[in-house]
Amino acid sequence: MFTFARNTFRLLSCGAFVLGLSYSNVQAQAVEGKPYEQELPGLPIKIKMQPIPAGEYLMGSPATETGRHPDEGPQVKVKVEPFWMAATEITHDQFFPFRFDDKDAQPKPDAISRPTAQYIDLTWGMGKEGGFPANSMQPYTAITYCKWLWKKTGIFYRLPTEAEWEYACRAGSKTMYPTGVQASTMAQFAWYESNSKEAYHKVAQKKPNAFGLYDMLGNVAEWTMDMYDAKYFEKLAAKPESSFFIQRTSPRAYHTARGGSYQSKAADLRCAERLAQVEEWNRRDPQVPRSKWWLTDGDYVGFRIVRPVKQPSQEEAEAFFAKMLGQ
Numbered sequence: 001m002f003t004f005a006r007n008t009f010r011l012l013s014c015g016a017f018v019l020g021l022s023y024s025n026v027q028a029q030a031v032e033g034k035p036y037e038q039e040l041p042g043l044p045i046k047i048k049m050q051p052i053p054a055g056e057y058l059m060g061s062p063a064t065e066t067g068r069h070p071d072e073g074p075q076v077k078v079k080v081e082p083f084w085m086a087a088t089e090i091t092h093d094q095f096f097p098f099r100f101d102d103k104d105a106q107p108k109p110d111a112i113s114r115p116t117a118q119y120i121d122l123t124w125g126m127g128k129e130g131g132f133p134a135n136s137m138q139p140y141t142a143i144t145y146c147k148w149l150w151k152k153t154g155i156f157y158r159l160p161t162e163a164e165w166e167y168a169c170r171a172g173s174k175t176m177y178p179t180g181v182q183a184s185t186m187a188q189f190a191w192y193e194s195n196s197k198e199a200y201h202k203v204a205q206k207k208p209n210a211f212g213l214y215d216m217l218g219n220v221a222e223w224t225m226d227m228y229d230a231k232y233f234e235k236l237a238a239k240p241e242s243s244f245f246i247q248r249t250s251p252r253a254y255h256t257a258r259g260g261s262y263q264s265k266a267a268d269l270r271c272a273e274r275l276a277q278v279e280e281w282n283r284r285d286p287q288v289p290r291s292k293w294w295l296t297d298g299d300y301v302g303f304r305i306v307r308p309v310k311q312p313s314q315e316e317a318e319a320f321f322a323k324m325l326g327q
Helices: 025-029 092-100 139-153 162-170 183-188 232-238 314-324
Strands: 036-039 046-052 055-059 076-080 083-086 221-227 255-258 274-276 306-308
Touching: 036 139, 046 162, 055 162, 076 162, 076 232, 083 162, 092 139, 139 221, 139 314, 162 221, 162 255
Parallel strands: none
Antiparallel strands: 036 046, 046 083, 055 076, 083 306, 221 255, 255 274
C-alpha cells in the first residue's frame, strides 16, 4: 500500500518525481512546450506526446460535488512541473513490440523482463491491431514497459502521478469535468456506459481535451504511479508545502487508476474520481501465484505514459526502475 517514507524517491507537492536536474543528450530531440512523436529504433511505431505546462491547481473534489467519494478530499493546492503526456492511451500496436521484440535496444538492455504469455486472449475479442488500447495489465507491466522504452530510446518515461494525471485531465477546469465537457456533451469526449456497447474502442475517435489529450475519460481506466490510499488527501493536506513521499512495498502493490472506463456511468468520469485496484480484478487467474503481469478481470484498465521535462541521470533512472519493480 501507499506509505510516506524518506528513504525512497522524493516527490514534490506537484507529484513530479525529483530524480535529478541533469538533461540527457536526447533531451534536445524535444522542445519544451511543443508536441513531438517518439520513434522507437527499428520498430514501425510512434507515440505522440503532448506538452503539459507547469501550473498550480486545486486537486481533488469539493464536498458539494455530485457523486463525490470520501477519498477525493480534502482538496489540496498543488504545483505541477512541466511534462509531456501521451496523447492517447498506449495501444496494442505500441505495446506488442515490448512483449515480443527480440532485438537488443541501443544501448543494450540489462535483463529486461518480458511479460509471461496470456493464458487466454485478455482483449476478450474487443480488438487489438489498428489503435485499440492495450488492456488487462498489472501496474508492474506498465512500469516495465516504461523501462523498455527508456532502454530503447534513452529517454526516461514513466506512469503519471495522480497529481499529474488529474491536472492533465482538468486542463484548467475547476469543475467536475474537464474544460468544455458537461454531462450533456460527454458522448462527444468519452466512450462510457451509455455509448460503448460494453467494449473499449479505438483511441482518438472522440474529441480531445484542451491539452490535446484523447480519451482521458472513459474507454479504459489508466494506471498512475501512486499506490492507492483512502487517506491520500489527508496526508497530503497535512504538509502541502513539503515533499511528498511514496514507497512501493512489492511488485504486487495496489495502485490507483484514473479516468473511468467504457463501463462507467457519466458521474464516474469526473476528474477527481479515483479507482482503487482490488484483488477481484484478477479473481479468475488460474495460476499459483497469480500473475504479476496480467489481470483476468481488468479488461477495462490500461495506461498512458509521461515524460518529465527534468530528466534523471542514467544511474537515477536505473535506481528508479529497480525500486519500482522490486529488483
